Amino acid sequence: MPRSILLAGLLALVAGCSGDAEPEAAARPALVVQARTQGAALSAYAGEVRARHEPALAFRIGGKVARRLVDVGDRVKAGQALAELDAxxxxxxxxxxxxxxxxxxxxxxxxxxxxxxxxxxxxxxxxxxxxxxxxxxxxxxxxxxxxxxxxxxxxxxxxxxxAVLRAPGRGVIAQRLAEAGQVVAAGQTVFVLAEDGEREVLISVPERDAAGFAPGRKLAVELWSMPGRRFPGVLREIAPAADAQARTFAARVSFDPGQASVDLGQSARVYATAEGGEELAVPLSAVYEHEGQAALWVVDAAKSTVHLRPVQLGPYGERWVPVKSGLQPGEWVVAAGVHLLLEGQRIKPIDGDNRPVELVPAPADAR
Missing domain, CATH: 1.10.287.470 (Helix hairpin bin)
Incomplete structure (x- = not known):
């Protein structure tokens, strides 16, 4: 019996000692990348090909529309009758x-x-x-x-x-807003005419980019029907006030398609190169939202620990996003699984092929 009591006491002592010293948490594998510099970011804006001049055509007197002589898509010439009122x-x-x-x-x-x-x-x-x-x-x-x-x-x-509405010039009927038998007021738009001549692309510019869009800025236009071929363009005008619902600014970009065939209403993209030369960029997967603000998990190269740092980002690209402030060239950031990390957590840095990464600290002059 005394030997049993002694053995039980030793087991309890060993259990107590083991509870006092918890094993250190294992480092979590994490995919890391080094902030890199890239050329000025290229932003793309979807748009639609429009005519430079699109007058809204209306009767100068009110009355009942007796005849409508053209339809949407019809080509008209200057002086051609488009509609008639009951006279x-x-x-x-x-x-x-x-x-x-x-x-x-x-x-x-x-x-x-x-x-x-x-x-x-x-x-x-x-x-x-x-x-x-x-x-x-x-x-x-x-x-x-x-x-x-x-x-x-x-x-x-x-x-x-x-009482007869006539076309002021050559072009294509882009819209029809009245029908035969309808009573219209003087000045009420009946047709919208897309006049022949210069073509433009109508785009919507977000509020964050509007400050950088001034008339005369050089841009590039790519038509969906001709992918990979870009035409030089110039920003001709931008609305002074944002749209009340979309909160974007309507802008018109003039471009020269040369001998290429361009149809009204055709889809297009307008490319704008961000000003400011080279800038830092990180993968989109590295971006983490903390309290409504963009942040990155930055790696302490000396200790292999991660720390959350707020940053200011530029326009999002397809795979990368420019970092305007909050990050220095050469610093390492976690590029995947950012929602699983904790402040100060130790990591085991790996690359995209699951190979260990030797963290090289950023140069002192970059910090």
């Missing part, structure tokens, strides 16, 4: 104006004859000066009424012409 009321107004003009001219003829007669009587001193002056005033008033009636008749003639 019944316009014709009546024109007849009324012409009748008023005829009446005013008749009154003028009567006033002229009265003036001539009174002048003859006044010269023979058979009527007073006041009566003669009254006839002069009546004649001048009749002349004014004729001018007024003639102007009103011209307006009525113009309105009769306004």
């Amino acid at each position: 019944s009321d316009v014709s009546l107004q024109r007849e009324s104006a012409q009748a008023a003009l005829a009446s005013a001219e008749s009154d003028l003829a009567l006033a002229a004859s009265e003036l001539e007669r009174y002048k003859s009587l006044f010269d023979r001193q058979l009527v007073s000066r006041s009566l003669y002056d009254a006839r002069v005033s009546a004649h001048e008033a009749a002349q004014a009424r004729v001018r007024q009636a003639r102007a009103q008749a011209s307006v009525s003639e113009n309105q009769a012409d306004y």
